[in-house]
Amino acid sequence: MNIILASQSPRRKELLERIGIHNFHIIAPDVDESTADGLPPAQIVEELSVRKARAAGAAGPDSLVIAADTVVALDGKVLGKPHSEEEAFAMLSALSGREHHVYTGLTVLQGERAVTEHEETAVLFRGISPDEIRGYIATGEPMDKAGAYGIQGVGALLVSGIRGDYCNVMGLPVFRLGRILREFGVDLLRCAQQL
Numbered sequence: 001m002n003i004i005l006a007s008q009s010p011r012r013k014e015l016l017e018r019i020g021i022h023n024f025h026i027i028a029p030d031v032d033e034s035t036a037d038g039l040p041p042a043q044i045v046e047e048l049s050v051r052k053a054r055a056a057g058a059a060g061p062d063s064l065v066i067a068a069d070t071v072v073a074l075d076g077k078v079l080g081k082p083h084s085e086e087e088a089f090a091m092l093s094a095l096s097g098r099e100h101h102v103y104t105g106l107t108v109l110q111g112e113r114a115v116t117e118h119e120e121t122a123v124l125f126r127g128i129s130p131d132e133i134r135g136y137i138a139t140g141e142p143m144d145k146a147g148a149y150g151i152q153g154v155g156a157l158l159v160s161g162i163r164g165d166y167c168n169v170m171g172l173p174v175f176r177l178g179r180i181l182r183e184f185g186v187d188l189l190r191c192a193q194q195l
Contacts, residue, residue, distance in 0.1 A: 001186070006056035006067035007171075011152060015172040016066070020188055029055030029067070041073040042118045045105030050116050053107040061111040064184060070104040070171045072147025079147045088137050089130075091148040092158075097127040100147065102169045108180045115180050119173035121164030123151070128158055 003024040005016060016024060031051040035044050045068075053067035072079045074094055082088035099122055107116040128136075141155060142148035149155035151162075151169045167174045178188050 002063045004056050004063050004065045006052045006065055009171055011170045012068060012172045015167055015170060015174055019174050019178065027056040031055050041071050041078055041103040042120065044078065045069045045071055045103045046116050046118050049105035049107040050114065053109040053114060057109045065109040066177065067107045068104050068172050070102065070146055072100055072102050074098065074100040081144060081146055082142060082148045085137050088142040088148040089133055092128060092133045092136065095125045095147065097125060099124045104168050104171060104173050106173060106176055106180065108184060110184055115183060117176060117180065119165055119168040119176050121162060121168045123159055123169060124161040125158050126160040
């Protein structure tokens with residue numbers, strides 16, 4: 001089976017490999033990521049994951065495409081990737097001592113068939129001082145991540161609790177992915193060695 005990950009995210013690649021999928025190709029689809037104003041975060045990530053899957057699906061009808069899009073939302077407002085250290089500082093300051101939600105839209109596509117869902121995980125940050133925020137920004141880690149942090153790295157030091165799928169916060173809800181893949185005839189617990 002030709003499996004395609006429609007993402008250049010090293011975290012998504014790592015998560016696929018962790019669950020036993022090793023033989024896959026990476027296609028970084030070039031899609032318009034703008035969405036209509038006022039859409040809820042869950043709808044945004046689902047819509048973008050569909051666009052990415054369809055763009056990568058041009059590889060052929062027999063390919064099984066996995067696409068995802070992740071956003072961080074605080075009080076319903078989406079926090080994207082920071083464009084500057086000042087923006088990262090503002091995001092992390094806003095998240096300090098508060099709970100926010102991470103949404104990942106997930107689309108699995110094969111030929112004309114597509115299944116799209118989303119996962120939501122609640123993440124609680126401890127209170128972070130301005131000096132700690134500046135120290136974290138100095139690591140460079142926040143600059144390419146939604147919400148300006150990575151839970152799998154130094155950003156884990158900011159997180160005091162989570163409700164939901166940890167892998168979702170990394171960008172790929174593997175529990176949900178496994179369930180969807182079963183609908184396409186891929187049971188990871190039975191055939192991981194072959195993938």
